[in-house]
Amino acid sequence: MQEHVESVPILLPHPAAQRYIGDKVRQAERLRERARRLEAEFCNAVAVALPSTSATAGKTSRVETSELGRNLNPGAYTPDRRAVRAAIRGAGGRSLDTFAGVESPTTDSYIRTTAYLGLDAIDSATCRLKPSTAEAEAVVGTARLLREGPALSRLRPYLNKVTYIPPSLAGGIGSTELLLVRPKAGVNGWFLYGVLKLESSVRQLNPVANGSTHPRVNREDVLDLLVPWRDDHEALGAKLQTAQTCYFASSALTATATALVERLIDGRITEADVVVAQKALDGGDRSADREILMALRRSDAPDGKLIISDIDILYPLLDESEDNDA
Structure with a gap:
């Protein structure tokens, strides 16, 4: 009162x-x-004009055999996903597997004060992080071994739990739902984080997530992403x-x-x-x-x-x- x-x-x-x-x-x-x-400023620089979701409604579409790739999940060929990928491709976008790999190292060796990064600590809209410790989160058993670089959650991609692991958290642990993206030589990791966080990436991952109650994406789904590319990626990152x-x-x-x-x-x-x-x-x-x-x-x-x-x-x-x- x-x-x-x-x-x-x-x-x-x-x-x-x-x-x-x-x-x-x-x-x-x-x-x-x-x-x-x-x-x-980053988002404005890499922005690609995307079709509205209302204009691309529908769960299925007819595709030519030539369009089929390594992913035969029907969700990979929804009208919205195809339209988003066409827009990115038309703007000079590239497939993620051309300049990055995906890893998922684990460890069960850590102490109570080890830094821990759970999915709740990752902001869905920004690169803000709120790490905790293994003790505070009551972590037991196997955990993700964190390395510096971009990371994203396999679980419920619509939550957009994408982040960048800074040097201060490298060597710490995190949720086993995290996948670590490893940039290839000459590719800025911060730029990769930024394009993975975009709406265009979310709209590609959502349809291919498997599972009725806990939809997840896998390593191949991430590598199949089409993302915008810029030659000034270092400055943008x-x-x-x-x-x-x-x-x-x-x-x-x-x-x-x-x-x-x-x-x-x-x-x-x-x-x-x-x-x-x-x-x-x-x-x-x-x-x-x-x-x-x-x-x-x-x-x-x-x-x-x-x-x-x-x-x-x-x-x-x-x-x-x-x-x-x-």
Whole structure:
């Protein structure tokens, strides 16, 4: 009830301390906005005009023998899938198997703190990730051994659980539903992630998914995908790489704001320290801010990880974000 909310006691520190904490939240939102902008720029650059689903309705169609490929699943020849593939082919698209392979390595050797990537941690619309740990997700038995590069879920392709495994998660584990896409020499992995995430890829995978309650795609279905191709794939892929870095930094800054309030309440950091850091920032000096951020950990456990693992990556991102907003 309203009166319950109004009766909750809150911390009200010095205005400079409030601004210091509030700025972390504002910086987080600027980074999220930059990430979304970069993703939109990528999609606009590789966009292929696709027919509407209403114009290609139907489950079956008549095909010529010459159109048959290695996939004889009837779903591979629905009117919508054929129309989507024709559009991509007409725009110079290529088959995924010409510049990538698909792998599914597994492992049962991991410890409780090993990074874990479940399907719920993958955003369906962006390259944002929320990894956890084997202990937190109660993982037992065989798991997918993660390697850097694009990955997508075999399960329910309409959910569009496609992501890029960054170097920080390589060597960790994930859901066995994940398939890892390995770019061939000279092909940018981030670009491959981006085209796998497109609506055109989803519309090709949906019809070929097998299973009544848990529809899945297999390795051959993925390799058979037609995807847009661009000669400037390196530059386009770099946009998405920066976007994911912005998402990670944004999440860290949001967690930082919460941690700062908690530490002010329990006395592990003083209001005076925060005020000094804010006044220094007003003068262009980040040394006190750096000292505070480098001391914040996600938990009080002996092996608690830093909330912001690399300050030297964060500050350039913030500067670039401010320049873009200027």
